[in-house]
Amino acid sequence: MFNSAQKPWISPLVAVTYTAVAVSGFFLLFHIKSPGVVHIHQWGGLLFLIVGTIHMVINWRILLSYFKKSKTIYATLAGVLTIVLLVSLFPLRWDGQRHNHGKGQITYGNKYR
Secondary structure (H helix, E strand, O other): OOOHHHHHHHHHHHHHHHHHHHHHHHHHHOOOOOOOHHHHHHHHHHHHHHHHHHHHHHOHHHHHHHOOOHHHHHHHHHHHHHHHHHHHHOOEEEOOOOEOOOEOOEEEOOOOO
């Protein structure tokens, strides 16, 4: 599907899209106002998903070799459990209000904050 000539561009593209999503996510988390940050986060996240998937496909054998080590399995389980715990502590809820140009808004946690 992908040949070795295509590999050199994928890792830098993953790094750039990761950085864009991480920085814009930091801005959003701490309510730092900057023009276009929401769009950078949304489109950068989509591009990161696509490029990250291509990166995993290209490096599939190497990725699978990591799971032959018990430390990797334990770390993966710890990560999954952490995500499940965080999602259960902060459930998503559709608030049904008309915000954001007529679209509803997804909120986190207590609606009375």
